[in-house]
Amino acid sequence: MSSAAVARTGTDGGTPLLSVRDLFVHYPVRRDLTSALRREPHQQISAVDGVSFSLRRGEMLALIGESGCGKTSTAQAILRMIDATSGTIEVDGRDITRLTSQQLRPIRRTMQMVYQDPYESLDPRFRVRRAIEEPLMIHGLTGSSEQRERTIVDALERVELSPADLYIDRYPHELSGGQRQRVAIAASLVLEPRLLLADEPVSMLDVSVRAGILSLLDRIRRESDMGIVMITHDVSTAAHFADRIAVMYLGRIVEEGPARRVVNDPQHPYTRALMSVVPKRDPRDRTEPQILQGETPNPIDVPPGCRFHPRCPVAEDRCRVTDPQLHARSDAEDDLHRAACVLV
């Protein structure tokens, strides 16, 4: 079913920019001596447990979910920072899942990451110029010093740090949080990536500057047809800036579709509960939150059947045995909005 889904989303723009199929990332749990001597079975953490999705050029997809749901592991697997246990990752139609680090080198340029904390992702000893120059050097894109200077100035102006002269010789500690995140984005843009993974790009920043960074990412992807996967726990941000939302729970995508449809008409009981507890700005807009008890189970012991059934308010007997796949509602006009629940 997943390959059919990938083929479908790809039809309007040829090959999708990114296509992830049946991705599994399992980490072994180290046994201590006692359990080894007792010959207890090896345990594993199922961080990503069968994830499939695709991304078109110029599209922004938000992966949302609570900590431990596997959203960061998914991003790391796409960037080949960790190895997939199984499944395939295709970038521009090319399977990169099992390329050697040598073969990966030219491809890494095309996939860049923006991290959560601009206070940590920038080296405090480097001036802005050096922070942006560094990726060019690593990828051997040095050129003449005038060309390089031109590239750096262009990158700063693209992230709205202009005039660039004002920023190019500063150290990170002389910049505000928002300016630092712009420098970090500039440093990933100089390589002209086609795919950007942004892991909680604004959660460390003050509310007053968040919109500026998000609008910047939004503008950049439209201008350069870049695909962005934004990882966030902030449902409101995802709803505002992403074209599509994929909701993850315990290593799986449990619902996926156009952002407004997922937010306004959530299908999966988990998504419904999640939307109900997001605080709204308007004090008159106080809907009764549907608070789920307990917390997401440990990914070592994934519940059988539907992984959400122990916390699900509407679970039935069959949910204990059936592991539901993503599907659209039978009365839906299209199959862009899908959820993994037998009741949908």
Add this chain to the structure above:
Amino acid sequence: MSLLEAHDLNVWFDLPQGGTLHAVQGVSFGVDAGERLGLVGESGCGKTTALLALMGLLPPNAQVSGGVTVNGEDILGGGEDAMRSHRWTDVAMVFQGAMNALNPVKTVGSQIAEPMAFHDMIRGDAADRRAGELLELVGLPASAAKRFPHEFSGGMRQRAAIAMALASGPKVLLADEPTTALDVMVQAQILDLLGSLTRDLGLAMILVTHDLPLVTQVCERAVVMYAGRIAEFGSVDALFHDPRHPYTRLLFEATPDLSGLEEVVSIPGAPPRLDRPIVGCPFAPRCDRVFEPCAKHLPALVSVAERHRAACHLNDDTYARSPRPTETSG
């Protein structure tokens, strides 16, 4: 008279390189029993410093002036000795990141019981029993007392931190970003708990956060702080539907919302430094409604409606003849 009142609270920090930083500048507010009051603003606006002043827990390089009363009794004027008899027993605090500050080598129960020996003179079995009761009050089983913090999830540790703050039966609970770093579902559980504590125990709560929707959903009234001062103070309904300070309106406009599709704006610039004097309105350089008096005169916090105050010249009739900024739509 409110249960807890702060009158003209000021806090200065002596800086190591010389000079002083005026972190809290003439702040006054009150909170009633059973009421939830929000304190919101960007980082560095003085909200945490104000809370620490209420607890008498500022570092040695801080100077405080003004008054803090609980049930009309001054708790700030008598120095540390006087404060000690009110701290935790009248006013208690859940610190930011408290759930990550639990001692990893002691059981949760012993950490809750420890301050009881100090304050209430109960020890041993009686203290253990009380620790169990407190854990049940915050929605954990009494048996959790025998467990260590690493056996708890983030949400459970935050509940334990709240139980610790409640150990001496305070009347006012100060909560500094109690749900930051928690997932949204766990956040909802903790907010639900704080709400039921204020209802069931008649506790007054001051919730400090940078997250405006949290305040509008949880609190009845809120103080919006900017650069150490109160920009606006009113019911959350008035703040959202009838903001009388441009900063309040812009903060809402900068916050994405699930139910709306309006464009999310950013507020240009950054808050001013507080280690030098500010002339005029501190928000003027970032304000979209700035006009003539803003650069010259500091606006006073004045009543603009019943139980609604704002510090903005736009509300002041004295400036009626000054050229006003053009009305911006939306």
